[in-house]
Amino acid sequence: MDFTTDDAKIAAGTLRADLADQQITISHSRALELVAHQLGYRDWNTAAAVLGRSGADAAGLGAPVPVLRVQRFEDAQSFYLDYLGFGVEWEHRFEPDMPLYARISRGEACLDLSEHHGDGTPGSSVWVPVADVMALHKELEQKKYPALRPGVEVDAPGGPTLSVIDPFGNSLRFCEQT
Known part of the structure; x- marks a missing residue:
């Protein structure tokens, strides 16, 4: 299973919640940046451009091939x-x-x-x-x-x-x- 943008957003939410439990507050955008770095991307915009989305199409359409x-x-x-x-x-x-x-x-x-x-x-x-x-x-x-x-x-x-x-x-x- 490939890691998707939806998975990354869930991971960012989990990271924020875990840090909040330790009295550390970060913004959602900062959490997204940290998750992108953990996945090996330069920033969230790069990760979002490369990662696919889950559940976007029930028919399972793939990327077009020119x-x-x-x-x-x-x-x-x-x-x-x-x-x-x-x-x-x-x-x-x-x-x-x-x-x-x-x-x-x-x-x-x-x-x-x-x-x-x-x-x-x-x-x-x-x-x-x-x-x-x-x-x-x-x-x-x-x-x-x-x-x-x-x-x-x-x-x-x-x-x-x-x-x-x-x-x-x-x-x-x-x-x-x-």
């Missing part, structure tokens, strides 16, 4: 695997000479890449939440992808954002929610 159109998976590999650090979860071809369909992931982020003409639209955009956009920026700066030197837009809507464009015109926007 399908991005790529013309050649070999070209996609150097960008998505070598540069961005994704790994291949699985690959599928109907026959050896047919187009490839693959699922890649890094952390909680999942993308499907398809060589099929009817899948995805070149030039699509995908918004990806990240816990620390500056750490991602530093990692990508060290890898030096040809003709791509992304920066971080600090005042972007939603929070600091690092945008990259893949070799097929698809845009990935890595955003640290504030």
Whole structure:
């Protein structure tokens, strides 16, 4: 079972109650910050962006997986695997000479890449939440992808954002929610 934001809020309430029993008073927001630190996150906002919610959907809907159109998976590999650090979860071809369909992931982020003409639209955009956009920026700066030197837009809507464009015109926007 994964730890959720609801679990973190319950833990913060328990922490406040336990401390109150010892005559120590802290605010609810301070308790949330302390629980976030115990879980290994920089602050509550980061934890809340990364942790899922329990009971949010009785049908059990999962996170959507965008399908991005790529013309050649070999070209996609150097960008998505070598540069961005994704790994291949699985690959599928109907026959050896047919187009490839693959699922890649890094952390909680999942993308499907398809060589099929009817899948995805070149030039699509995908918004990806990240816990620390500056750490991602530093990692990508060290890898030096040809003709791509992304920066971080600090005042972007939603929070600091690092945008990259893949070799097929698809845009990935890595955003640290504030």
